Amino acid sequence: MIYNIRKVFTLLSVMVLGGVLVYNCEPEPDSLGEQLFLNGAAEGVESSYDLIAYNFKNNDTIRTDAYKLLNIIGSSSTSSTAVLGAFNESQFGMQRASYFTQVRLAADNPDFGTNAVVDSVVLVLKPSYRIDSLIATTTDENYVYQNGGLDANGNVGTNIDAKKVVSTYPITKFGKTKKKLTLEVHEVKEFMNGYNDYVYSDKKFDTYTPLLGSKEIKEGNVSAVTITKDSDNSQITPSSAPGIRIQLSPTLFQSKIIDKKGQPELSDASNFIRHFRGLKVSVAEDDGYLFQFAPNDMELIMYYKNDLAVAGAPPKRPQTKYEFAVKFTNMHSAYYEYNRTNAKINDFAFGNKEIGDEKLYAQGMGGNSIGIKFKKEEIDILRKLYQDDKAAIISAKIRIYTDEIEWVNPYPKLGAQDFTIVQRNKDSAGKETTAFTTDPTSLGATFIPVRAYNTDKNPASYEFTVTRSLKDIVESTDTYDKYKDKYFKIDLAQFLPNASGAIAGYNSTSRAFSMGRTVFVGSNSSSDKKIKLLVTHGTKK
Known part of the structure; x- marks a missing residue:
C-alpha cells in the first residue's frame, strides 16, 4: 500500500500516552517516519509478517488489595x-x-x-x-x-x-x-x-x-x-x-x-x-x-x-x-x-511460546493476558531489507482480530481504551524486566498506542503501535540473542493516572477490576485474520 504526506497529515487528532482513537478505515503511518515523506522524498510500502501470539496465563490470580482497588496512586x-x-x-x-x-x-x-x-x-x-x-x-x-x-x-x-x-x-x-x-x-x-x-x-x-x-x-x-x-x-x-x-x-x-x-x-x-x-x-x-x-x-x-x-x-x-x-x-x-469445566478456553489456550496459540482468550480480573513475540526468521528478513535495500521502518503495528465465530454475543465490545501494552525482556543477569514500550518516548505527544476498527461489526480489529520497539531490534548491530526473550504483554485494562493526572506507571492499571473478556484469532496459519505485524517501509526515490 502506498502512502504519501497528504494522508499522513489527515491525522489531526492526537493524544498523549493512554490516548486512543477509533477508526473504520485503513491505518496511517505514525509520525516517527513523517520526515521521510516530506517533498515526496520517499515512498512507503506496507507488508505483513507473522508473529508468535500465545495465551499468557496469570493463573486466575491478581493482586487485589486496597492499593489496587482504591487507586490511591497519588495522595x-x-x-x-x-x-x-x-x-x-x-x-x-x-x-x-x-x-x-x-x-x-x-x-x-x-x-x-x-x-x-x-x-x-x-x-x-x-x-x-x-x-x-x-x-x-x-x-x-x-x-x-x-x-x-x-x-x-x-x-x-x-x-x-x-x-x-x-x-x-x-x-x-x-x-x-x-x-x-x-x-x-x-x-x-x-x-x-x-x-x-x-x-x-x-x-x-x-x-x-x-x-x-x-x-x-x-x-x-x-x-x-x-x-x-x-x-x-x-x-x-x-x-x-x-x-x-x-x-x-x-x-x-x-x-x-x-x-x-x-x-x-x-x-x-x-x-x-x-x-x-x-x-x-x-x-x-x-x-x-x-x-x-x-x-x-x-x-x-x-x-x-x-x-x-x-x-x-x-x-x-x-x-x-x-x-x-x-x-x-x-x-x-x-x-x-x-470454574472452567467444559469451557472452550481449555481447547485452545495452551500458552505455547514457540509456535503460538490458535485462539487467544483475554480476560480481566486475573484471567489470561496476551503474549506476543517477534519471530527470528521475520526479524532476519527485516534486517536484510534495512541493511541491503536501505528500507527504513516508518511504521510498525500489531493487528489483532476478534474471532468472528467464537465471539458473537451481545456483551459489551472492547474499545481501544480497554487495552494496555508493555514490553518485557531479560537483563544481563537473566532477570525479567517490565517497562512501557519505547514508542511513547520516541513519538511524544503524537503517540497513539491503540487504535480500534469496526467495533460495531464482526470481526472488530485493534492495532498496537510498536514502531520504535521493532526498529530497536532491526536497526541494531547486536545479535538476535539479545532480543530473543523480548515480548509484549497485552492486558484488558487501562493505565491509571496519579493525583496530577499523568500516567502513574506501567504497573498501575485497572486489571484488578476490569470485567471485559474477548476471544481473538491468534497464530492460526489457516486464517486470513491471524494476528500479524504490519510494517511500512520507506525507501528514497
Whole structure:
C-alpha cells in the first residue's frame, strides 16, 4: 500500500500516552517516519509478517488489595473501584467476584448513651449506573417522614409531611443483563491484616456461617431517593448517588458494638479490627452479570435509640444514626472464583511460546493476558531489507482480530481504551524486566498506542503501535540473542493516572477490576485474520 504526506497529515487528532482513537478505515503511518515523506522524498510500502501470539496465563490470580482497588496512586486521589457478581458462558466458563472490607469506628470509645438498643443497620453500595438511561421516576406526594430525633420542642418522632421521589437507573453490567443477583453479607472470621499488606484474588478469608443480610436485585436496577418537606420544599435527606441498601442483623451489632461500650474492644482501631474483623459481600448465584461499585462510597449505618433525660419528664428515646468508617484506610480486597469445566478456553489456550496459540482468550480480573513475540526468521528478513535495500521502518503495528465465530454475543465490545501494552525482556543477569514500550518516548505527544476498527461489526480489529520497539531490534548491530526473550504483554485494562493526572506507571492499571473478556484469532496459519505485524517501509526515490 502506498502512502504519501497528504494522508499522513489527515491525522489531526492526537493524544498523549493512554490516548486512543477509533477508526473504520485503513491505518496511517505514525509520525516517527513523517520526515521521510516530506517533498515526496520517499515512498512507503506496507507488508505483513507473522508473529508468535500465545495465551499468557496469570493463573486466575491478581493482586487485589486496597492499593489496587482504591487507586490511591497519588495522595489526593480518592477514586475506587471493585467488582461484584457472577457470569458463566461457554468460552471462559464461570467467573464470580466477592469483596472483603474491614470496618472501623468513627472515633475511639464511642458513647451510645444509656440503654441503647439497635433499631436497624444498613450497608449501602454505590454501583456504576447509566445516568443517561433513567428507567422510571415515581413520586409520592403524600409521604410522611418519620423523624426519629427530637424537634425544637423536645418531642420525639415528629411526623413531617413530605414528598418522596424515587429515580431508577440501570446498573452498568457485563453479562446476562436479565438475570437476577442476590447479594449476601457475612461477618469475617479471620483477621485480614493491615491496609498496606499485599492480598491476591485467590485469598478467601474465612467467614461465620450465619448471614448478616441479603438483598435480591431483581431487575439489575438501582434507585436514588429524594425527600423534601411540603412546607418549604427543603430537602430532609441529603442527596447521594443511587445505592443498593442491604439490611443487616441488628442483633449482631447490638452484641458486638452497643454492648461493648466502654470495653477494650472499642478502645482503639487496632483492638476493634481484631474484635469485629470485617464484612464479606458476595452473590449467591454462579451466573448472571458482573458490575462495578465504588468502595470509597460505601456506607455502613447503625440506627439506635437511647435514653435522653428531659427535666421534669420521663426520659425520651430519640433515634440516633451512627456511621462506621468503611473506606480509605481500611483493608479492602477482592476474591475471584473460576470454574472452567467444559469451557472452550481449555481447547485452545495452551500458552505455547514457540509456535503460538490458535485462539487467544483475554480476560480481566486475573484471567489470561496476551503474549506476543517477534519471530527470528521475520526479524532476519527485516534486517536484510534495512541493511541491503536501505528500507527504513516508518511504521510498525500489531493487528489483532476478534474471532468472528467464537465471539458473537451481545456483551459489551472492547474499545481501544480497554487495552494496555508493555514490553518485557531479560537483563544481563537473566532477570525479567517490565517497562512501557519505547514508542511513547520516541513519538511524544503524537503517540497513539491503540487504535480500534469496526467495533460495531464482526470481526472488530485493534492495532498496537510498536514502531520504535521493532526498529530497536532491526536497526541494531547486536545479535538476535539479545532480543530473543523480548515480548509484549497485552492486558484488558487501562493505565491509571496519579493525583496530577499523568500516567502513574506501567504497573498501575485497572486489571484488578476490569470485567471485559474477548476471544481473538491468534497464530492460526489457516486464517486470513491471524494476528500479524504490519510494517511500512520507506525507501528514497
